[in-house]
Amino acid sequence: MLYIVGLGPGDKSKMTQEAIDVIEKCPIIVGYATYMRxxxxxxxxxxxxxxxxRGEMERCEKAIELASDNQDVALISSGDAGxxxxxxxVMEMLAHKKQQLEVHVVPGVTASIAAAAQLGAPLMNDFCHISLSNLMTPWEVITKRVDAAAKADFVICLYNPRSKGRPNNLREALDIILKYKxxxxxxxxxxxxxxxxxxxxxxTIKDLDEEDINMTTIVIVGNKNTFVDDGRMVTPRGYTL
Known part of the structure; x- marks a missing residue:
């Protein structure tokens, strides 16, 4: 069996019990060195x-290979593996190979959920996830998605917002968002x-210090109704109070 395990954002207290149980029982653990730590x-x-x-394909190939030999293998990933x-x-690879393998995905707490819990309740109405990394997705596609989400006034969770190799992606995304927000x-x-x-x-968008944002940051841009009260970021669900 190949288990694909979401570790959550980093602390064991935010791992699911299923994730802990799977890691404890599997004799083989495959993952990025940082996640191993x-x-x-x-x-x-x-x-x-x-x-x-960037060893993702190598890790997945090895996990599939080991699990195909009737061994229980846990392939670990930060946040939620899905x-x-x-x-x-993993599923793309199996489909490409036309290979059958028993796979079980163990969900984890993704960065937006963990950050939202610390910030208050910013995800109480419709929201979306957009990664600003253009390693896998063309930047032109990403900007179209940012534009559509901002136009529709979604709360927008920006993953992989800024890195040394992509110092301007967050700024460009915020400029698109400012067309509508x-x-x-x-x-x-x-x-x-x-x-x-x-x-x-x-x-706020205008006061955001981009220099403080890096690849381990999740940025949550509110909708037009999002407000701050007593240090908490809140997006109303729509109840009549």
């Missing part, structure tokens, strides 16, 4: 297969959520 206290006596940055994680890649629109972000240097901050 998040669960290092659970890996004693296990066979470890890890790769570095949201920008390894679940989709006010500069005073509430923005919250979580950086290194559930990790030792965790930071949450609530600001």
């Amino acid at each position: 998040l669960v290092k206290d659970m890996l004693d006596g296990k066979q470890i297969v890890s790769t570095g940055m 949201i920008y994680g390894m679940a989709g890649l 006010s500069p005073d629109t509430i923005v919250g972000y979580g950086k290194d959520v559930a990790r030792p240097k965790e930071i949450e901050k609530i600001t």
